[in-house]
Amino acid sequence: MRVARPEPPLVTPDFNPFLPEVHADPYPVYRAMRESDPVHWSPDLGVWFLSRYDDVMALLRDQRFSADRSRSSLYVAPPRAVYRSLLTLDPPDHTRLRGLVSKAFTARVVEVLRPRIEVIVDRLLDAAAARGEMEAITEFAYPLPVTVIAEMLGVPSEDWERFRDWSAVLAASLDPVMPEERWARVFPARDALFDYFRVIVAERRSQPRDDLISAMVAAEENGDVLSEHELLVMCNLLLVAGHETTVNLLGNGLLALLSHPETMAELRARPELMESAVEELLRFDSPVQFTGRVAVEEAVIGGRSIAPGQSVVAMLGAVNRDPDQFPSPDRLDLARSPNLHLAFGRGIHFCLGAPLARLEGQIALTALLRRFPRMRLGAAGPRLRDTVVLRGLSCLPLLLR
Numbered sequence: 050m051r052v053a054r055p056e057p058p059l060v061t062p063d064f065n066p067f068l069p070e071v072h073a074d075p076y077p078v079y080r081a082m083r084e085s086d087p088v089h090w091s092p093d094l095g096v097w098f099l100s101r102y103d104d105v106m107a108l109l110r111d112q113r114f115s116a117d118r119s120r121s122s123l124y125v126a127p128p129r130a131v132y133r134s135l136l137t138l139d140p141p142d143h144t145r146l147r148g149l150v151s152k153a154f155t156a157r158v159v160e161v162l163r164p165r166i167e168v169i170v171d172r173l174l175d176a177a178a179a180r181g182e183m184e185a186i187t188e189f190a191y192p193l194p195v196t197v198i199a200e201m202l203g204v205p206s207e208d209w210e211r212f213r214d215w216s217a218v219l220a221a222s223l224d225p226v227m228p229e230e231r232w233a234r235v236f237p238a239r240d241a242l243f244d245y246f247r248v249i250v251a252e253r254r255s256q257p258r259d260d261l262i263s264a265m266v267a268a269e270e271n272g273d274v275l276s277e278h279e280l281l282v283m284c285n286l287l288l289v290a291g292h293e294t295t296v297n298l299l300g301n302g303l304l305a306l307l308s309h310p311e312t313m314a315e316l317r318a319r320p321e322l323m324e325s326a327v328e329e330l331l332r333f334d335s336p337v338q339f340t341g342r343v344a345v346e347e348a349v350i351g352g353r354s355i356a357p358g359q360s361v362v363a364m365l366g367a368v369n370r371d372p373d374q375f376p377s378p379d380r381l382d383l384a385r386s387p388n389l390h391l392a393f394g395r396g397i398h399f400c401l402g403a404p405l406a407r408l409e410g411q412i413a414l415t416a417l418l419r420r421f422p423r424m425r426l427g428a429a430g431p432r433l434r435d436t437v438v439l440r441g442l443s444c445l446p447l448l449l450r
């Protein structure tokens with residue numbers, strides 16, 4: 050006799066973003082969580098998960114929560130010291146450091162890079178155009194932002210390859226659970242990168258150029274300057290944050306467009322939609338799915354009491370599909386307005402590089418649509434990368450003619 054097996058419930062008692070089926074398509078699980086348990090305590094992972102827009106918005110602006118993960122009662126110190134960057138600092142250190150670098154990343158300053166980014170995009174696409182196909186992640190989405198940030202920082206182009214390798218290793222360290230062997234690769238990459246930057250910083254100190262490292266060496270606000278160590282940590286952060294995220298905006302964005310051919314055709318016909326299209330692609334399949342905070346005081350969110358030392362995960366990918374904020378949230382609507390997505394976070398840690406990422410996304414997609422009217426998915430199909438905080442593709446084969 051066969052016994053009908055019940056369908057597994059969408060929200061298992063313990064939400065686990067690492068499960069392969071959740072990783073493959075997390076959005077139905079997010080929806081079920083938002084509907085049934087929006088402030089979810091995970092007994093296995095020992096953290097809270099917030100999936101409602103309003104709750105995450107409040108969390109990211111709440112001073113009772115710290116960005117310093119080491120204040121969590123679950124914190125396990127890695128085998129060697131990790132350096133704290135802007136991302137994990139709280140005021141007043143955060144305020145001070147951010148003030149010293151923020152001027153270099155305003156929309157106005159970044160806009161000056163437009164013609165240069167267009168040249169880099171075109172050069173990358175020329176090679177693919179000649180072949181009629183490309184693997185869009187390794188040949189385009191990856192090299193574009195790393196080239197841009199390397200050039201901004203003032204890293205010579207002959208070192209970009211090495212730079213890319215270090216960055217790939219370091220980016221994987223953003224995941225909250227790190228196996229020993231991954232740490233074993235992270236530290237040598239960080240040391241190599243620090244040694245590398247130390248030389249460039251010394252060179253720029255004696256002979257400043259028109260680049261970001263020279264600007265950071267010279268940065269002074271209210272008599273305050275960046276120490277050498279702070280400068281090296283900042284270079285490291287800009288490199289990793291600056292391209293391991295943008296690669297996923299380009300990859301996920303392209304895949305979303307290719308999976309919605311009518312929407313892509315509309316964007317081709319109405320290029321003036323590009324600015325709002327990039328916002329919608331950031332919302333629809335967000336490159337950074339999670340960020341975290343640690344309660345430093347008792348706080349109540351959505352009626353649940355969060356104790357000091359407990360970690361709270363802000364599910365950015367989930368809140369960007371919250372129907373209370375985004376009508377028909379699973380619809381890709383390139384003209385969506387308003388579109389106050391949280392893909393770049395909110396509050397004092399709001400992404401410093403948002404204007405740069407937006408500009409790169411707009412230029413890259415504009416060029417792809419303009420140059421390749423017949424662009425479509427290659428037979429091998431896309432492949433997801435295995436990182437969980439950063440959601441993106443490791444492979445996206447495209448046919449271009």
Ligand code: HEM
Nearest residue numbers: 135136290291294295298336340393394398400401402406
């Ligand atoms: C699509 C691309 C990008 C996405 C989705 C993204 C996402 C984010 C998010 C969600 C945060 C906030 C994390 C938190 O609150 O804990 C953040 C912070 C940050 N991002 Fe981005 N980012 C992108 C591109 C960039 C670029 C191009 C740069 C620099 C060149 C950059 C530099 C930073 C920095 C320095 C921070 C820390 C800011 C602070 O803590 O004050 N990001 N980013």
